Amino acid sequence: MTAILFAAQRISAGVLAFAVTVHLATILYAVRAGLTAEAVLGRTRENVWFLAFYLLFVLAIAIHAPIGLRNIVREWTNWHGRSLDVALASFAIVLLLLGVRAALAVYLPIAMFLR
Numbered sequence: 001m002t003a004i005l006f007a008a009q010r011i012s013a014g015v016l017a018f019a020v021t022v023h024l025a026t027i028l029y030a031v032r033a034g035l036t037a038e039a040v041l042g043r044t045r046e047n048v049w050f051l052a053f054y055l056l057f058v059l060a061i062a063i064h065a066p067i068g069l070r071n072i073v074r075e076w077t078n079w080h081g082r083s084l085d086v087a088l089a090s091f092a093i094v095l096l097l098l099g100v101r102a103a104l105a106v107y108l109p110i111a112m113f114l115r
Contacts, residue, residue: 005067012064019057044106051107058099066092 030040044050066088073079073088 008063009067012060015060016064054103062092062096
């Protein structure tokens with residue numbers, strides 16, 4: 001299990017390094033171009049590439065963060081075992097659900113949320 005978690009965290013770190021770089025570059029571009037929130041949303045709404053990128057970003061976060069927290073908690077406290085794994089798996093699910101919701105909110109037309 002530890003080898004799998006080790007590999008998962010390293011792979012997700014690689015994805016995050018790329019995703020964070022692209023995300024920050026996009027923010028810098030938008031700010032320097034003077035784009036408004038309306039203009040940014042106009043470019044992201046119904047853009048499948050945007051959605052795919054941010055869903056991959058969210059998935060990498062939902063994998064990477066709980067594994068890192070698990071290691072920190074195990075080193076700094078006496079909390080070990082199944083209850084820690086269940087708590088952090090729950091945390092991963094929460095991160096995943098909130099991230100997918102945020103990505104969909106920016107991708108889907110606003111009318112979808114007004115129903």
